[in-house]
Amino acid sequence: MIEVCLLGTGGMMPLPKRWLTSMMLRYNGSSILVDCGEGTQIALKEKGWSPKPIDVICFTHFHADHISGLPGMLLNMGNAERTEPLLIVGPRGVGRVVESLRVIARDIPFEIKYKELTGNEEAFEVCGLKVEAYKVCHNITCYGYTFSLDRAGKFDTEKAKAAGIEVKYWNRLQKGETIEEDGKVFTPDMVLGESRKGLKLTYCTDTRPVNAIVKHARGSDLFICEGMYGEPDKLAKAKEHKHMTFYEAAELAKEAEVKELWLTHYSPSLPNPKAYAKAVKEIFPNTVISKDGRTVDLLFEE
Numbered sequence: 001m002i003e004v005c006l007l008g009t010g011g012m013m014p015l016p017k018r019w020l021t022s023m024m025l026r027y028n029g030s031s032i033l034v035d036c037g038e039g040t041q042i043a044l045k046e047k048g049w050s051p052k053p054i055d056v057i058c059f060t061h062f063h064a065d066h067i068s069g070l071p072g073m074l075l076n077m078g079n080a081e082r083t084e085p086l087l088i089v090g091p092r093g094v095g096r097v098v099e100s101l102r103v104i105a106r107d108i109p110f111e112i113k114y115k116e117l118t119g120n121e122e123a124f125e126v127c128g129l130k131v132e133a134y135k136v137c138h139n140i141t142c143y144g145y146t147f148s149l150d151r152a153g154k155f156d157t158e159k160a161k162a163a164g165i166e167v168k169y170w171n172r173l174q175k176g177e178t179i180e181e182d183g184k185v186f187t188p189d190m191v192l193g194e195s196r197k198g199l200k201l202t203y204c205t206d207t208r209p210v211n212a213i214v215k216h217a218r219g220s221d222l223f224i225c226e227g228m229y230g231e232p233d234k235l236a237k238a239k240e241h242k243h244m245t246f247y248e249a250a251e252l253a254k255e256a257e258v259k260e261l262w263l264t265h266y267s268p269s270l271p272n273p274k275a276y277a278k279a280v281k282e283i284f285p286n287t288v289i290s291k292d293g294r295t296v297d298l299l300f301e302e
Contacts, residue, residue, distance in 0.1 A: 002027045002129075002149060002199055002298040004222060006290050007043035008035075011206075011228055011243075011265040012065055019043045019292055020065045021265055023203055023224060024054075025147060030127035032056045033073075034145060034203050040069040041076055043292055052080035056126045058133075059090035060205055061142035062097050070098065071105035078108035085111040087126065089133070091141040092118050117143055121212070134216050136207035138242045144204035146216045151300060152176065153193035160191040199298045202258070205265045208239065209248050217256040221298050224290075225249040227263035230276035234267075246276055250283035262290040 003026040008019035020037025024044070031054045033040075044051060051073060059067055077086070088098055095114040102108075115124065122133045132146040155174045165186055169179050179186040202217040205226035217223050228243035229235075238245050246263055253261035261284055266273050274289045281287050288294070 001300075002147070002201065003295065004201060004224075004298060005047055005049070005293065005295040006224065006262060006264060007040055007047065007292065008037050009264045009266055009290055009292050009294075010037070010039075010065070011226075011267055013268050014039050015268055015271075017292070018266070020069065021205060022069070023264075024049065025201065026053075027149065028128050029053065030055045032058065032127060032129070032147070034058045035060055035066040035205075036069040036073050037065050038068045041072055047293055047295070050080060051077045052082045054086065055084070056087045056089065058131075058145055059088070059094065060144065060203075061091060061138060061140055062093075063140065063206070066206070067097070067101070071101050074102070074105045074108050074112075078110065082110050085113050087113050087115060089115040089126075090117065091143060092116055132216050134212045136204060136212060137210045138206045138208075142206050144202065144207070144213060144216065146200065146202045146220070148201075149199040151196045151198040152188065153195050155191055156193050159193070163190045165191060197301055199300065201298065202256075206243065208242050209244060209252055213252055214256045217252065217258055220256065220258040222260050222262065222296065223253050223256065223258040224262045224264055225252060226265040227273070227280075228265055228267050228270075230266075230270055230273050230280075232279075246273075246280045246287075247283060250280050250287055253284045253287070259286065261287045262294065263287065264290055 005024050007022040010018040010020045014020050019039030021035045022040040023034045025032050117133050120135045130148040133143045136142050136144050173188050173191045176188050200220045201222045202220040203224045226244050227246040227249045229245045277289050
């Protein structure tokens with residue numbers, strides 16, 4: 001299971017009931033924060049989640065509405081008596097940007113490590129999840145992120161017996177361990193059936209529609225995507241500032257064949273995003289006009 005909470009859904013500036021962009025996912029005791037706009041600490045407090053177990057922070061890009069909440073968050077994590085290292089991931093220059101912000105957040109009791117993204121696509125693993133970072137199209141370098149959790153096949157008792165594998169090894173093999181004993185090698189594929197469908201979450205904001213989004217979002221259980229503008233006459237403005245409309249996001253969700261689309265990153269000039277829900281759902285029916293604090297548990301199909 002992966003828990004997902006959209007902490008903030010605002011773009012550009014916070015509103016009284018809409019904090020700036022951030023999303024947190026929790027898996028197996030670890031937390032990953034994506035973006036940290038102004039108000040993220042408050043949103044986290046309102047959710048009842050702690051900043052202490054945040055092991056990774058991923059930044060899409062370095063505009064203020066996505067990173068301005070970081071100094072306070074780091075201090076909050078330190079006040080929660082965190083001592084384990086924190087990994088911060090982001091576009092080229094992430095270390096320089098964060099260290100500049102840390103001028104007002106120097107006294108923290110943990111080490112910060114950095115992973116700088118430089119390619120068009122990069123794959124890595126954090127907290128037991130596979131991560132794909134991919135460049136999108138904004139007016140500065142910006143990345144989307146896809147998080148995946150693979151699922152092994154079911155344990156096949158008959159297959160294990162046929163291979164002559166003793167029961168004492170079954171549990172370790174089922175957990176993915178390769179065992180070497182008495183000159184013999186036992187591998188997980190000797191006792192497991194075919195791999196089953198895992199979980200996939202894609203997060204993308206501040207971009208024009210590009211093929212990379214469809215490629216990496218394809219088949220996602222949840223696709224969280226920017227919808228800066230709901231008004232049909234704002235397409236020209238979206239193109240000018242390299243953002244997306246609700247309708248463009250819905251077209252991406254449809255093409256990528258995702259299960260569910262959550263819109264986020266609303267313009268402050270859009271006080272009631274739900275007013276455009278009907279028109280968007282005509283393109284992609286399983287669209288949610290999300291708001292701060294929206295949460296879901298992503299579960300395996302069976």
